[in-house]
Amino acid sequence: MKNYVLVCLFFMLASCNSQDKKEVNFTNVSVEQFEKLLSNKDAQIIDVRTFRAYQYGHIKNAKHVDYLSSGFRSKAFKDLDKTKPVLVYCTSGLFSARSAKIYKEAGFEKVYNLVGGFNAWTANNLKIEK
DSSP, rough: OHHHHHHHHHHHHHHHHHHHOOOOOOOEHHHHHHHHHHSSOOOEEEEOOHHHHHHBBBBBTTTOOOOOOOHHHHHHHTTTTTTEEEEESSSSHHHHHHHHHHHTTTTTTTTEEEEHHHHHHHHHHHBBBB
């Protein structure tokens, strides 16, 4: 009987937990897809690398918002339109994926993460600004 109660309790908690979680989805895209998305005049490009990395070089028109800075969330959404696409990248794709999730949670409709990040971009010999 005790095991039965524990099993029931487990399933009750599991079902409550799954109902509380809202799935937050952004889209991972390749370099080729990211490049095509950049041609959209409404695209909002966000570079979430450190300032030093951004100064080294970045994708044209990218807004710099350092994911590792203490003020990331306060700066991340400033002057952005939630209805327009947000294209996020970092050095390798890890921090931009985390950032993309934050943008989606904040209500941005279309959020894209560059798989492989700036490393993949430069490996494909695509243009950067300094």
